[in-house]
Structures are given as C-alpha cells and as structure tokens.
Amino acid sequence: MESTDLMKKINSFALRSFRDNADRDYIHARMAYRAQLYPQCFWSSLHALEKYAKCILILTRTERVRIKKNNFDDVGHEVLKSLKMLESSLNIILSQQTIDFLKRLENGARFRYLEVSWHSESAELTILDRAVWELRRYCNSGLYSYENSPEVKLLDNVKELLQDIENVTVENTHIAGGRLEAILKQPKSPARKELVWKNLYFSNSKRKTVWLESNFMAENSSLFLYPEIIDELTKYTRIPKEIVNAYKNG
Known part of the structure; x- marks a missing residue:
C-alpha cells in the first residue's frame, strides 16, 4: 500500500505531466481550428486526448505489468487502447460521437505526411470540446x-455525476487546481480568449448554443494524385508498406 506522501507525489506527476499538458494541447488545437489549420488541429486534439487518458491510467494505478499480462503493448498516441485497459477497473462512459471522433483521430495519426488524403467535417470544434469534456472529468485525483491501493476505486458519491454525459454543470466539469480552470480566472490571459471562443463546456458563459461557419476542407495526397511515383519516392523517404500496397493495388 502506498504511503500518503507517495500517493500525492504520483498523483502530482499525473496531473502536471499529463492533464496540465493536455490542457495546453487542447487550447492549441482550438487555436489551429480557428486559423483553419485543420491537420494541426487534429494532431493537437489527439495529443490532448491521449494525455488525458494516460493521466487516468496513472491516477487509477493501472500497472504496466498488468497491461503486458493482458497482451497490450505500451500506449502510444492511442486513446481507445488506454480506455480498453481501464475497462475492468473504471467504467468510463463516452458518447458514440466521441468514440467515432477518437477513431478518426487515431486512424489519421499514422499518416502525418500527407500519405493519405484528409478532410475536415463541419463543426468539429464542438465535437472536440465535447470529447475533452467527457474524458477530462476523470483526470481528478479527488474522485x-x-x-x-493499488486497487484504486471511484468514490461512490461521484459515480452518478460522471455517468451523466448529457448535462453539463460546474460540478461535473470544473476540477479544482486544473489548468483550464486557472486560465478561466485570468481575464487578461491570451489563452483564455482561445479557450472560451464558442465553447459550450469550458467558459464562464451560460450559453446553450454556439454558431459555427460550416467549413469543409479537404486535401488530396500527392500519392493519390500520382501513384506512379511511389517506387521512385521510396528511394528518398520512408512510406509505410500498407500505403505502398494500397496505392499499387487500389
């Protein structure tokens, strides 16, 4: 069993190294979206969400030994794998919209150099905001x-609060000592205006709706446009075998 001092230090590491840095990535993703830099938005979104998930793994003391025994590799930029590891100890409820968004981000993360074409759907900023809200709430050692320990459990009095993913309240959103909460209290912070811009989940506003322009943007991969260059191109840069095979056999 952990001593109280050790428990606090491990939790501090989880919150500072993962949750607080995820909060920065989240704001960075919102900034990129606002600038219509959509690939950068997606990448920062994935960074944020995978750090929130890794924070939860540490807060719940999900040991790497246990991960290996269950035939899981170490987690990279993968949120869904982290959540799978937590199934036996923590029932994290996510909306289908968030799960689909995570799948899109993870599938796209393998191809950072425009090996495949990409597109941005409308109102994805609100989808990101909701995904962060649903997952980040568990990044709170007070829960x-x-x-x-190491058998860490959710406190009984917070289970019902966390299971409600339809009603956004201060109680099921704000985390004492969180970086987003600190930014919300700083009117002159340049990060604050990027955080609260059209945000239904993290702001001091009581608005129920936001209006976003319906921007659709897409970009074709050069390999999609010119698949005949693949053999020559592999002399100069690494292209994943699955991509080479897909274009050659496509």
Missing part, C-alpha cells in the same frame, strides 16, 4: 479512493 478516487487510495485506501486500498
């Missing part, structure tokens, strides 16, 4: 009991 867990460490009395029988």
Whole structure:
C-alpha cells in the first residue's frame, strides 16, 4: 500500500505531466481550428486526448505489468487502447460521437505526411470540446479512493455525476487546481480568449448554443494524385508498406 506522501507525489506527476499538458494541447488545437489549420488541429486534439487518458491510467494505478499480462503493448498516441485497459477497473462512459471522433483521430495519426488524403467535417470544434469534456472529468485525483491501493476505486458519491454525459454543470466539469480552470480566472490571459471562443463546456458563459461557419476542407495526397511515383519516392523517404500496397493495388 502506498504511503500518503507517495500517493500525492504520483498523483502530482499525473496531473502536471499529463492533464496540465493536455490542457495546453487542447487550447492549441482550438487555436489551429480557428486559423483553419485543420491537420494541426487534429494532431493537437489527439495529443490532448491521449494525455488525458494516460493521466487516468496513472491516477487509477493501472500497472504496466498488468497491461503486458493482458497482451497490450505500451500506449502510444492511442486513446481507445488506454480506455480498453481501464475497462475492468473504471467504467468510463463516452458518447458514440466521441468514440467515432477518437477513431478518426487515431486512424489519421499514422499518416502525418500527407500519405493519405484528409478532410475536415463541419463543426468539429464542438465535437472536440465535447470529447475533452467527457474524458477530462476523470483526470481528478479527488474522485478516487487510495485506501486500498493499488486497487484504486471511484468514490461512490461521484459515480452518478460522471455517468451523466448529457448535462453539463460546474460540478461535473470544473476540477479544482486544473489548468483550464486557472486560465478561466485570468481575464487578461491570451489563452483564455482561445479557450472560451464558442465553447459550450469550458467558459464562464451560460450559453446553450454556439454558431459555427460550416467549413469543409479537404486535401488530396500527392500519392493519390500520382501513384506512379511511389517506387521512385521510396528511394528518398520512408512510406509505410500498407500505403505502398494500397496505392499499387487500389
């Protein structure tokens, strides 16, 4: 069993190294979206969400030994794998919209150099905001009991609050000591205006709706346009075998 001092230090690492940095990535993703830099928005979105998930793994003391025993590799930029690891100890409820968004981000993350074409759907900023809200709420050490560590459990009085993913309240959103919460309290912070811009989840506004322009943007991969260059191109840069095979056999 962990001592109280050790427990606090491990939790501090999880919150500062993962949750707080995820909060920065989240704001960075919103800034990129606002500038219509959509590939950069997606990449920062994935960075944020995978760090929130890794924070939860540490807060719940999900040991790497246990991960190996269940035939999981170490987690890279993968949120869904982290959530799968948590299934036996923590019932994280996500909307289907968030799950679909995570799948899109993870599928696209493998191809950072325009090996495949990409597109941005309308109102994806609001989808990101909701995904962050749904997952980040678990990045709070105050939700867990460490009395029988390493068997960490959610406190009984917060289970119902976290299971409600339809009603956004201060109680099921704000985290004491969180970086987003600190930014919201700083009117002159340049990050604050990027955080609250058309945000239904993290702001001091009580608005129920936001209006976003319906921007659709897409970009074709050069390999899609000119598949005949693949053999020559592989002399100069690495192209994943699955991409080479897909274009050659496509």
